[in-house]
Amino acid sequence: MKKLALAPLLLALALLLTACGVGGAVASRLVQGNLDAIYFGEPGEDYFELVNATPEDIEETYQQGMEVEAQTFAYYYSVDYLPDDLLAEIADMYKQIYQSAKYEVGTASELSDGSYAVPVTVYPLNILELVNERGAEYTEAYNAQFTDGQIASMTEEEYMEYDAGWARTIVQCCLDCIPDMDYMEPESLVIQVAQDSDGYWRMNEDDFAAFDAAVIYYP
Template sequence: MRGKTAALTLTLALALALPLTACSFGGLTEKDAMCYIQGTMDENYLGKADPEFLELIDISEEDVDQIYADSLTTEAQFFLDSFVESELPQEEEERLLEELSKMYRQIYAQSRYTVESASKMDERTFSVKVTVEPIDIFHLVADDLSNGAADDLNSRYPDQMTDEEYLAYEVEWVELFMDLTEENLPRLGYLEPSTILVQVALGDDDYWGIPDDDFWALDALVIDYNLYG
């Protein structure tokens, strides 16, 4: 038997392993570092990249399309893993991932960020200043849930559930969350802007890139998941 657990909260895991590109030349400039951060964000959140970025890291528009699709799938998978602890049938998991990817595509299309400046720290490191306006969509969903949006769902399941019931309950939670997100998209807004310094660093492999910790810190600002902090 299974009970309704705290696992079904809005405290989502955000340790995203989004694809990061890197450029392998040595003579990086402040302008290049800014272009690199701008392009990396644009390809991951908007699915686009300007010609200067494509040339900088020697990739094609088709590569950007694939990176963008992979980013959406990765975000969708972490969302699903946060809500569903049962083992989903493969067909059901694929369906939910596809719907969640579409959800994130709509949210990320509203991303707001500005790459403001870059400073050369030393021969191996640039510091790039980025300001992000965090998207508040999940705050709106949390408000709906606090106001009883899940009451009907909860009333239809017993406090103690079989594995089959619990799986159905988890899937309905995901579907409810997606429905509430869709309903709140026209009301989507932004929290106070946050500014962060992101490194572009030359690694031991002689490739320039964004350190994982810096990218994840930047990524965490785009959509605000800190609903109870």
């Protein structure tokens, strides 16, 4: 399952320091703060001493991240329409799920090119595995209200309403599964922190994408 990109969110989560001002501890703190900002919306007060961002930037980044997750959810479960109210509901669901996100950031090591390799361990959440196991009961009950002929003859407005009901049915299944979700076997990854042409120290986008794809397991 390829998730939608969160890379644009990293633009606000960058560290502006001269090369001599960066060390392994700072690189690790940048990664820890970035991840905490994206998944919890709470990077810690000392984080703002490092990055070119304000608390308002972090809140906006956090909300955007949850909306990207909502779009991924819609794609994964074949939701055709995603109006603002439904987008907000799904984003709020992901906020609840990510309160259980679990990862550990290790000590960075400097590479030969002056960048830093930051080891991270992530414990994937199995909630969507639970949803896929239990979801048929929910979706079959929802679809039992309609015949194929009724669905085929729906106007666009009627289909949008049907589609939203389908999405909310799966959302409800997700919410019901939250108390039972658990962690899967941990995965060990590395996130590189390097200085770009503008002098900002950033997490490598591909490394972050690999990490993000592991936080919630998509069967």
